Amino acid sequence: MSHGTSESAQPAPFLSLPARHRVAQVPTPIEPLSRWSELVAKRSGHRVDLWIKRDDLTGFALGGNKVRKLEFSFAHALELGADTVLTCGGFDSNHCRATAFLARRLGLVPHLLLRTADGQPVQEWQGNTLLDAIVGAEISWVTPEEYRTGSAMLAAHRARLEAEGRRVCVIPEGASDARGALGFVAAVEELAAQERALESPFDFVVHAVGSGGTSAGLHTGRDALGRPWSVLGVPVCDDGATFAAKVTEIRADLTSEFGLPSEGSGAEGGGAEGDRYLDGYGGRGYGLSSPDELRVYAELARTEGVLVDPCYTGKAFLGLFRSIEAGQFASGARILFWHTGGAFANFSAAAEWQEALSL
Numbered sequence: 001m002s003h004g005t006s007e008s009a010q011p012a013p014f015l016s017l018p019a020r021h022r023v024a025q026v027p028t029p030i031e032p033l034s035r036w037s038e039l040v041a042k043r044s045g046h047r048v049d050l051w052i053k054r055d056d057l058t059g060f061a062l063g064g065n066k067v068r069k070l071e072f073s074f075a076h077a078l079e080l081g082a083d084t085v086l087t088c089g090g091f092d093s094n095h096c097r098a099t100a101f102l103a104r105r106l107g108l109v110p111h112l113l114l115r116t117a118d119g120q121p122v123q124e125w126q127g128n129t130l131l132d133a134i135v136g137a138e139i140s141w142v143t144p145e146e147y148r149t150g151s152a153m154l155a156a157h158r159a160r161l162e163a164e165g166r167r168v169c170v171i172p173e174g175a176s177d178a179r180g181a182l183g184f185v186a187a188v189e190e191l192a193a194q195e196r197a198l199e200s201p202f203d204f205v206v207h208a209v210g211s212g213g214t215s216a217g218l219h220t221g222r223d224a225l226g227r228p229w230s231v232l233g234v235p236v237c238d239d240g241a242t243f244a245a246k247v248t249e250i251r252a253d254l255t256s257e258f259g260l261p262s263e264g265s266g267a268e269g270g271g272a273e274g275d276r277y278l279d280g281y282g283g284r285g286y287g288l289s290s291p292d293e294l295r296v297y298a299e300l301a302r303t304e305g306v307l308v309d310p311c312y313t314g315k316a317f318l319g320l321f322r323s324i325e326a327g328q329f330a331s332g333a334r335i336l337f338w339h340t341g342g343a344f345a346n347f348s349a350a351a352e353w354q355e356a357l358s359l
């Protein structure tokens with residue numbers, strides 16, 4: 001299934017995208033996971049050519065996939081003359097942490113709506129929540145019931161802040177609207193240049209799915225630039241059908257707001273035909289892991305020196321690993337695992353790690 005065609009002589013692709021506030025450390029490296037490929041081949045008899053794109057290195061407090069999206073969201077907030085950015089997520093949200101740090105970097109006030117089981121502040125400040133506190137984010141704690149009202153919740157808190165005289169820019173959950181998804185359209189330009197340098201394109205791009213923006217951007221960027229690979233999303237909550245609908249919605253907005261290719265416009269025989277979601281790797285639920293899962297993440301760290309997280313990238317890697325073992329990829333397939341960050345959540349799972357590793 002490997003294409004093996006040389007692209008180095010092709011001109012660089014170029015998309016006309018709206019302004020972004022550049023802050024991510026890019027291009028992020030693409031590295032081979034040769035020892036892991038070897039290990040899987042030995043254990044299962046299935047040999048693939050596995051690589052990793054290191055978006056865990058886009059920055060430190062500003063690390064992970066979110067910063068790519070926020071470059072576009074914050075350019076818009078500055079254009080609007082906002083002094084406050086309002087966004088939401090689970091209490092250990094990577095997106096909220098990255099938003100809080102970028103807001104402070106730009107002299108804006110971050111206001112976070114963080115969901116906890118009872119709408120009360122966390123008992124222990126750790127992981128991303130601790131970082132939110134360090135950077136002085138304003139936090140409103142919300143219940144799961146309030147959180148489920150989505151845009152109504154954001155509108156109510158926006159109105160409250162505006163009544164205090166603030167100029168508020170709302171960034172939706174995960175920055176997963178069309179504007180945020182532009183970050184991953186742009187990321188495909190970056191990947192295309194790297195594939196040309198490697199002189200061989202990938203067959204599959206695999207990534208964690210939490211709110212759909214990364215996926216929507218990757219699909220749209222792939223179609224806009226005529227890339228040959230298929231996108232395999234691994235849902236860490238809900239399921240593939242739910243995210244397929246969300247991605248369709250965001251892609252429609254990318255077309256109507258920014259003139260980017262619509263869903264289904266990919267070239268015939270291109271990667272779009274192989275797009276799918278790898279369902280069944282959400283485990284015990286969002287943000288929860290099992291000792292067996294954690295031990296696979298530890299094995300990856302010990303084999304390749306790569307750290308994944310228990311909420312997103314670990315589950316995505318596990319989904320990919322199990323699918324390779326099950327023989328779902330042709331021999332020699334070139335697979336790029338897009339590491340989307342999230343390492344701080346390991347510190348929130350210290351007790352689970354201790355149990356899994358018998359520390």
Ligand SMILES: Cc1ncc(COP(=O)(O)O)c(C=O)c1O
Pocket residue numbers: 064065094095174176208209210211212213214215309312313340341342
């Ligand atoms: C570390 C990490 N990886 C992947 C994702 C999923 O990205 P998206 O929300 O764009 O689906 C998220 C956030 O949801 C994340 O924090």
